[in-house]
Amino acid sequence: MLLTIGQLARHCGVSVRAIRHYHQRGLLAEPARDASGYRRYGAQAVMDLIRIRTLAEAGVPLAQVARLIDADQQGFAAAITEIDDALHRQISDLQRRRRQLTDLMAGDRLVLPAEVADLLAELRELGVSDWSVGVERDGWILLAALSPDVVQAWAAEKLAALRDTEFRRLYLACDEARSLDPADPRLAELAAWMARWAADRRSAGVGGPQPVPDDTAGVSLVETLMTAQFAEASPAWRRLGELSRAGLTPAARVGLSDIQTQR
Amino acid sequence: MLLTIGQLARHCGVSVRAIRHYHQRGLLAEPARDASGYRRYGAQAVMDLIRIRTLAEAGVPLAQVARLIDADQQGFAAAITEIDDALHRQISDLQRRRRQLTDLMAGDRLVLPAEVADLLAELRELGVSDWSVGVERDGWILLAALSPDVVQAWAAEKLAALRDTEFRRLYLACDEARSLDPADPRLAELAAWMARWAADRRSAGVGGPQPVPDDTAGVSLVETLMTAQFAEASPAWRRLGELSRAGLTPAARVGLSDIQTQR
DNA sequence: GCTTGACCTTGACCCAGCGTCAGGGTTGCA
DNA sequence: TGCAACCCTGACGCTGGGTCAAGGTCAAGC
Numbered sequence: 001m002l003l004t005i006g007q008l009a010r011h012c013g014v015s016v017r018a019i020r021h022y023h024q025r026g027l028l029a030e031p032a033r034d035a036s037g038y039r040r041y042g043a044q045a046v047m048d049l050i051r052i053r054t055l056a057e058a059g060v061p062l063a064q065v066a067r068l069i070d071a072d073q074q075g076f077a078a079a080i081t082e083i084d085d086a087l088h089r090q091i092s093d094l095q096r097r098r099r100q101l102t103d104l105m106a107g108d109r110l111v112l113p114a115e116v117a118d119l120l121a122e123l124r125e126l127g128v129s130d131w132s133v134g135v136e137r138d139g140w141i142l143l144a145a146l147s148p149d150v151v152q153a154w155a156a157e158k159l160a161a162l163r164d165t166e167f168r169r170l171y172l173a174c175d176e177a178r179s180l181d182p183a184d185p186r187l188a189e190l191a192a193w194m195a196r197w198a199a200d201r202r203s204a205g206v207g208g209p210q211p212v213p214d215d216t217a218g219v220s221l222v223e224t225l226m227t228a229q230f231a232e233a234s235p236a237w238r239r240l241g242e243l244s245r246a247g248l249t250p251a252a253r254v255g256l257s258d259i260q261t262q263r
Numbered sequence: 264m265l266l267t268i269g270q271l272a273r274h275c276g277v278s279v280r281a282i283r284h285y286h287q288r289g290l291l292a293e294p295a296r297d298a299s300g301y302r303r304y305g306a307q308a309v310m311d312l313i314r315i316r317t318l319a320e321a322g323v324p325l326a327q328v329a330r331l332i333d334a335d336q337q338g339f340a341a342a343i344t345e346i347d348d349a350l351h352r353q354i355s356d357l358q359r360r361r362r363q364l365t366d367l368m369a370g371d372r373l374v375l376p377a378e379v380a381d382l383l384a385e386l387r388e389l390g391v392s393d394w395s396v397g398v399e400r401d402g403w404i405l406l407a408a409l410s411p412d413v414v415q416a417w418a419a420e421k422l423a424a425l426r427d428t429e430f431r432r433l434y435l436a437c438d439e440a441r442s443l444d445p446a447d448p449r450l451a452e453l454a455a456w457m458a459r460w461a462a463d464r465r466s467a468g469v470g471g472p473q474p475v476p477d478d479t480a481g482v483s484l485v486e487t488l489m490t491a492q493f494a495e496a497s498p499a500w501r502r503l504g505e506l507s508r509a510g511l512t513p514a515a516r517v518g519l520s521d522i523q524t525q526r
Numbered sequence: 527g528c529t530t531g532a533c534c535t536t537g538a539c540c541c542a543g544c545g546t547c548a549g550g551g552t553t554g555c556a
Numbered sequence: 557t558g559c560a561a562c563c564c565t566g567a568c569g570c571t572g573g574g575t576c577a578a579g580g581t582c583a584a585g586c
Contacts, residue, residue: 003408011408021573036581038534043401046408050374054367058360080364087361091354097321098350101343138310269562284544299552301563
């Protein structure tokens with residue numbers, strides 16, 4: 001004669017437990033019971049339940065569904081429009097996430113702008129070790145995550161620097177130095193070379209990279225992080241950083257941090 | 264020198280609580296602490312966290328993220344493909360739900376198959392009272408819940424019957440009879456008319472509806488159900504049913520039950 | 527009449543993915 | 557010296573149910 005809870009559930013495509021849950025939350029009116037205490041549902045319950053499910057599946061929280069089902073026509077229509085907008089936004093979000101995901105596995109994991117990809121390719125061609133190119137790439141990923149705005153400009157500038165023969169030799173020297181013992185005296189020479197190159201470059205009027213926006217305590221957070229990144233990658237590089245910081249005036253240090261950060 | 268948990272959180276667009284949660288679940292390695300017990304994060308943590316978020320925002324459960332972040336290239340790629348498929352399905356689902364939402368505003372379409380919705384629309388156009396259309400709709404909803412297979416055929420047949428001018432007049436008469444006193448003599452006349460129409464129709468060779476599969480005791484469960492549904496809706500209709508059953512041979516009764524059920 | 531299996535009942539605990547509060551200690555700046 | 561803004565751990569709360577437990581009910585077959 002009337003539907004049992006299981007029949008109602010099957011017909012509406014929900015679980016028995018869900019229906020009882022809706023009763024508990026006051027979403028669906030408790031129906032009359034038969035002689036043995038079973039719930040017995042009529043057509044109204046079917047319609048109510050379908051409304052509840054349609055709203056719930058659209059992502060409307062049950063609390064709001066409860067308010068909606070006894071709202072007036074106007075309020076209901078307005079709410080539906082709003083929910084539809086939310087759905088639309090959600091769809092766009094998911095589509096964006098799909099793109100991010102494919103980026104995540106397409107080669108360099110996260111979106112690296114074309115300039116950076118070019119840069120990495122050029123380094124490989126120059127003969128830089130895979131290991132160093134990997135550290136470099138990770139650095140750019142980090143930079144892109146923290147200060148996406150500056151990535152393109154910095155990459156363009158580093159590409160330009162790579163036109164300079166001396167910078168290329170310097171870069172290769174650093175690459176080879178990665179496996180030196182931190183106590184090796186050649187690291188001090190290398191640090192001096194780096195400092196000289198930076199000084200020459202500044203005096204030639206070539207600007208360093210633009211400052212990073214989140215610059216707070218004189219030394220930017222990004223620089224700190226990147227320095228730490230390279231220091232972690234190799235003990236020799238860590239030593240190289242220490243030598244540079246120790247042996248330079250503050251003015252020169254800025255120049256050095258260019259190299260370090262960019263390296 | 265290194266990032267505090269709050270700085271890391273802000274830079275990666277997550278909450279501090281979420282980061283601690285990832286530590287607890289083993290997703291993100293616990294970093295070293297400083298002298299006062301604060302966590303201090305390096306560049307690796309930033310990259311790890313970005314990976315975690317990218318996956319989590321794509322809807323990957325954290326438990327799976329944990330497995331993914333230390334999976335090999337192949338497994339990772341396969342998993343990403345799968346996740347992307349899931350995202351695609353999710354998008355389609357959301358789009359379907361948007362359509363359902365608009366249907367929800369539109370009326371009966373969501374709750375009943377198209378044929379029945381058409382039927383109800385035709386009844387309204389014919390001038391049948393909202394109240395009777397409501398009873399009719401409720402009957403179809405229960406029928407759909409109990410015997411979904413027969414709904415389409417029955418609805419099509421009833422739509423066909425509505426082409427018959429006499430049936431239309433009969434239907435309207437029943438509609439008007441709903442508020443009569445159960446003792447009113449006009450109910451007997453109406454019952455006789457119904458019986459005559461059914462007999463004519465049978466002799467004209469127009470088949471009744473297909474039997475319902477759960478037909479068990481001669482009179483189908485569904486018929487009983489529908490009869491009860493209409494009897495409950497109005498005392499006059501209940502009386503109409505009684506009159507019909509009383510005054511007819513078993514053979515004719517089948518014809519009547521057609522009308523009653525279909526009514 | 528008795529069993530069996532599919533239902534129904536309430537109540538209670540469990541899960542993710544955090545939010546939020548409580549009750550502390552630390553840091554940095556005025 | 558005080559205050560705001562951090563940090564720490566631990567614990568409970570929330571949504572939308574799933575899942576088990578410990579029964580009562582119903583229809584069928586033997």
